[in-house]
Amino acid sequence: MSTAHHHAVEEEIQRLLALGSSRPGPLPVQDHGELWGALSSAVQGGKRFRPALLVSTHEALGGRRDAAAVQVGAALELLHTAFVVQDDVIDGDLVRRGMPSLPGSVAAAARDRGADPRGAQRIGQAAGILAGDLGLVAALRAVARCEAPAPVVDRLLDLFESTLHGSAAGELADVRLQLGRADSPTVLREALAVAELKTALYSFQLPLRAGALLADASPEVLEVLDEIGGLLGIGFQLFDDLLGMFGDEQRTGKSALGDLREGKRTALIAHAATTSAWDELAGLLGDAELGEAEALRARALLTDCGSRTWVEDLARWHVARAAEVAARSRLPAAMVASLDLATAEILRAADLTLPRPTALPASEGLPA
Amino acid sequence: MSTAHHHAVEEEIQRLLALGSSRPGPLPVQDHGELWGALSSAVQGGKRFRPALLVSTHEALGGRRDAAAVQVGAALELLHTAFVVQDDVIDGDLVRRGMPSLPGSVAAAARDRGADPRGAQRIGQAAGILAGDLGLVAALRAVARCEAPAPVVDRLLDLFESTLHGSAAGELADVRLQLGRADSPTVLREALAVAELKTALYSFQLPLRAGALLADASPEVLEVLDEIGGLLGIGFQLFDDLLGMFGDEQRTGKSALGDLREGKRTALIAHAATTSAWDELAGLLGDAELGEAEALRARALLTDCGSRTWVEDLARWHVARAAEVAARSRLPAAMVASLDLATAEILRAADLTLPRPTALPASEGLPA
Structure with a gap:
């Protein structure tokens, strides 16, 4: 993947995350902010290996739908994050690659606010399941909206x-x-x-x-x-x-x-x-x-x-x-x-x- | 909602469930079968209150997209089931309305196959998270495919x-x-x-x-x-x-x-x-x-x-x-x-x- 494509994927990921922040409209947003913020943090810093493979494949096969490839690539990164986060819930992992996992960091924040260890763990797990759901849905929506003919999108x-x-x-x-x-x-x-x-x-x-x-x-x-x-x-x-x-x-x-x-x-x-x-x-x-x-x-x-x-x-x-x-x-x-x-x-x-x-x-x- | 509409919603729900059974293609299917089977069981037997409200609203407002209303209604029932199942994981509920919940029934089946209580509980929770994901995605896909003009679907x-x-x-x-x-x-x-x-x-x-x-x-x-x-x-x-x-x-x-x-x-x-x-x-x-x-x-x-x-x-x-x-x-x-x-x-x-x-x-x- 070229540097230009890499930038484009990164920008698209950040655009999708910005889109999600404004989702729930006029409803109370503290918990939504925490969920989406945690998901957004979990998305940061990856090597974007999967979007790179997607964009390179599209290019190598002579594809001309660059914008769509970038968008679907960004969607794939969100899907990957959703999997990772729910996997951490399923395995009870509080740490991933040396950093707190999403369930781990939400649980730590709850402990800081005075929750007991069991309660904090429960909030962390709930946040992991729910943030994963939101990531999954954002990924599918981004695919559904990509600029390609309807049969391709389908x-x-x-x-x-x-x-x-x-x-x-x-x-x-x-x-x-x-x-x-x-x-x-x-x-x-x-x-x-x-x-x-x-x-x-x-x-x-x-x-x-x-x-x-x-x-x-x-x-x-x-x-x-x-x-x-x-x-x-x-x-x-x-x-x-x-x-x-x-x-x-x-x-x-x-x-x-x-x-x-x-x-x-x-x-x-x-x-x-x-x-x-x-x-x-x-x-x-x-x-x-x-x-x-x-x-x-x-x-x-x-x-x-x-x-x-x-x-x-x-x-x-x-x-x-x-x-x-x-x-x-x-x-x-x-x-x-x-x-x-x-x-x-x-x-x-x-x-x-x-x-x-x-x-x-x-x-x-x-x-x- | 008329009896005819009720039948139509029920048929559409069963059609979507049948569609899901054949999803993963030629890959090993035991675990997929258990996941989707458990989700399908969890979908059965509800009063279909939400689809009924949707279909009646569409009809009462003079809508003419009966097939789409039925399809989106069925999607809503899948979404409802996905929420219920993941809610049972989050709350650790093994029973729902007097029957085993999805996590509860998968855990019981694992115990019958010799898993220890902790392991069985973990499998039940994993199945609840994952079956919920599949229900969520099936619901969105059904909406995306309903027979209505693209801006309405969007x-x-x-x-x-x-x-x-x-x-x-x-x-x-x-x-x-x-x-x-x-x-x-x-x-x-x-x-x-x-x-x-x-x-x-x-x-x-x-x-x-x-x-x-x-x-x-x-x-x-x-x-x-x-x-x-x-x-x-x-x-x-x-x-x-x-x-x-x-x-x-x-x-x-x-x-x-x-x-x-x-x-x-x-x-x-x-x-x-x-x-x-x-x-x-x-x-x-x-x-x-x-x-x-x-x-x-x-x-x-x-x-x-x-x-x-x-x-x-x-x-x-x-x-x-x-x-x-x-x-x-x-x-x-x-x-x-x-x-x-x-x-x-x-x-x-x-x-x-x-x-x-x-x-x-x-x-x-x-x-x-």
């Missing part, structure tokens, strides 16, 4: 709605997965399905398809982009799982203790459960009080037993397969180049992990 | 969006109100503001205004309907508060212990806090274990101190004022008749309360 709305259905299913599947046994034989398959539903669908397939729809792309192009988006999304999620365990906190701004303490069921854990390291690892996972020494031990075990390499290989396999599909397709060269940029962004994540503490065991190889 | 979408902003603010204000002191001097004012934002806005003003917009009504008609909707909505909420305390459980299907156990800050409680009954009442409110004997005592106190009569008078005052505004307006006779029907429906609630246990103290009179 397909975009269909796309947003279908994506929401899939993402909601993925979110529920994720909660279910987290509550099941970490060493169940179906965890790996389920973790990959959740990655596809919860991440690939709205972070990759939606921006690719929306950009392509706005560029009046052919059904063949849409289909190949869906396939590529699925692969990139799963690869992205697998790298994100690695960051959650081996990330360099100095550079990611995200604690690498959270996933361990939560005992999160990721592909990494699903693999480790099939190795001899599992007996010891199982005792460390899900310990809410787990300290840095135990975390070091868990990371060494996950590295020694080959799970780290296995997941890295699996992530790279998905990303490489996406590039292969793109190369074999009849996508225009500009589109392939745009996908290469997105891929480079995903692979950059791999560089944010800590160096390996021990010698590498041999990889168990790529999936069949 | 105004309807604006109306739904504004309403959502106001209702979300009202919901947050309500949570805040419930967590504050019951005898704070601002409780009555805040309870009325919450009634307006949380109830009047989407249960009365939205259906009235949507029906009128579809009938191409003049700005004067819209304005007077807004005023009437606000008054009816507050009246409705006040009667509902009375039912929550004095309702005949045999006929309402709703426990009359819940509000007491929760210590809910309603107009009733706000008034009682200014009377000599408060010292004893305060000790009974908010006791989660409160039994039938204490409830009887609380009800007798609330009656003796005049609060019951005061709130009944306040409720009737709002409803009567709405009728006055309608009579003084230039609304067509058919519209006034339609409002009379809605008013009769509201007043029927007053007949569902238990007989007074003691002689009536004198009313403290109507508000100025």
